[in-house]
Amino acid sequence: MSRSLTAAELPAAPATRGDRTVFALRGVGKTYARRNIEALGRVDLTLDAGTFSSVIGASGCGKSTLLKIMAGLVPPTSGSVMLAGRPVTGPRRDIGMMFQQATLFPWKTTLENIVLPIEIRDGRAAARVHHGNAHALLELVGLKGFEGVYPKELSGGMAQRAAICRMLITEPEVLLLDEPFSALDELTRDFMNMELQRICLQRGATAFLVTHSIPEAVILSDTVYVMSPRPGRIVETVAVDLPRPRTLDMVTTPRFGALVDRIRSHLDKGSFL
Structure with a gap:
């Protein structure tokens, strides 16, 4: 089992939880003109320092496109993307990304x-x-x-x-996570989610996760953004009020179940599942 490191042993952590805005997206849209596909509608969201947020929706709703825009890998067709007060116009040193495979x-x-x-x-x-x-x-x-x-x-x-x-x-200023544990078995995935929470809390990290798993989004996040079918839009913003640190035992509590049901009801309305 790993011990908790002292502040002197770790790289400098980001600012205190929630004391400033890190990411701000306003009216972000993406259209692939050659294929005549509107991947994203107008997306507005804000990430505060030290918070963990997730976006959830069906395959093809634009989650990964949104993440690539935030990372500066794909330009938006409309709207603005600001990180630490500066526009994101390409890959930046203050953005960290993690993918489904360790690569x-x-x-x-x-x-x-x-x-x-x-x-x-x-x-x-x-x-x-x-x-x-x-x-x-x-x-x-x-x-x-x-x-x-x-x-x-x-x-x-x-x-x-x-x-x-x-x-x-x-x-990095912010961590962008594209279903990083989806290829793992269920037990290992649960363990890695708890490890990710521990690391983010210990470093005061600001994180944004793309996931297909409602329980994963709820157990990790302060805020869950629910996306509509393509063109993807944020149709519901769910604040997760479970205490931290989260534990896997919480998945059996009535409050956890109520949050999962609330998110699932929005997905069902859009014929996601």
């Missing part, structure tokens, strides 16, 4: 994979300077002692924990 390079060790973003950005010498932070992050996620291990020797959950470290090593 670790098989010929690099765990440590080398974690510092790879810094090596690509600033060179090998700069990456070596960050080895100390990488070791601290590995301890944070319970991978101390696996620094020299290659990806083929890691389980799926361990590989995703290494991917979390790689995302955090650049100290």
